[in-house]
Amino acid sequence: MxxxxxxxxVGQVISVRVCRHRITRRSLGYGFVNYTKREDAERALDDLAFTVVNGRPVRIMWCRRDPSQRTNAAGNILIKNLDKSIDSLSLLDTFSAFGTVLSCKVVCDDNNVSKGYGYVHFETVExxxxxTQRLNGMLLNDQIVTIEPFRSFKDREAELATSAEEFTNVYIKNFGEDMDDNRLTELFSKYxxxxxxxxxxxxxGNSKGFGFARFESHENAKKAVDDLNGKVLNGRRLYVSRAQRKAERQTELTRRFEPESLDRGSRYQGVNLYVHNLDSDMDxxxxxxxxSPFGxxxxxxxxxxxxxxxxFGFVCFSSPEEASRAMTGMNGHVLGTQALYVVLARSLGA
Structure with a gap:
């Protein structure tokens, strides 16, 4: 209703359907509205986009039966460094001048505060x-924005894997406060x-105990890592490795502690959550x-x-208390376009 x-x-409505979970009957956070006339539907897209319904701004787009049209990343761009005052409606108003927008979203935290980036999915690549050509590097609300093509998590992960195989930048730590640029150069230049x-x-001007050495070739960088990592220098054991960005380190830690089976085994009982109703583009x-806010x-x-x-997917916590908090906090929470269904994995007979 x-x-x-x-x-x-905005026009005569034939039917309205809110999609619900088949077991819990909870709203999945999306639905369909059918009009008698196309022009009324077009007016709804223009006039009601991001109107607040039940405390949340709603995203409106044409219903597309072909799932490949919704999941195809062609025409999808990422906008970074957005001013916190720019919301999804403002983003839509700005980018709709360049073509038909299939979907538009400014990513927000749990308090509905912008995280400073968003996505716009156009109907065409053109x-x-x-x-991108017109607005990349331009000011939006006094902040210079960066626009680039959207890349899936798999694409970004593949790029990180490639950089790991061809690194030339080396990270060094635990060498003490008496180290300076000249001494570090002398140590690494022999490779x-x-x-x-x-x-x-x-x-x-005091040393923080870590630094970087960039080589001209990958072979020499690897040689330095293999030879110096773990070597004792002035009573300290050096740590030498490929320099990594923060995103790379987080991804590596996640993979390192990933269990062989996420839904089986007594050691994961009470800490492993089954998460259902994930968007098809979830990574x-x-x-x-x-x-992560829950533990x-x-x-x-x-x-x-x-x-x-x-x-669907699984999230495993370090303790049952954290998993319980996450289950309570995230069950029914809208992530992307759908309300999540979150339960302990073992309760599903896993």
């Missing part, structure tokens, strides 16, 4: 390219030419971010078929 009253303001070597210092990075996550697994999420 709530949706009918809202959408009938429209996405026009928007091959370096383009830069630096000891990180505090505001007073493990996003699922990890959503559940220490030891593993995350999104079940996929090809490159698409099959609609």
């Amino acid at each position: 709530m949706l009918y009253e809202k959408f009938s303001q 429209a996405a390219e026009r928007a 091959g030419p370096t383009s830069s070597v630096r000891v990180m210092t505090d505001d007073n 493990e990075e996003r699922l990890h971010r959503a559940f 220490t996550i030891t593993s995350v697994k999104v079940m996929t078929e090809g490159e698409r999420c099959k609609g």
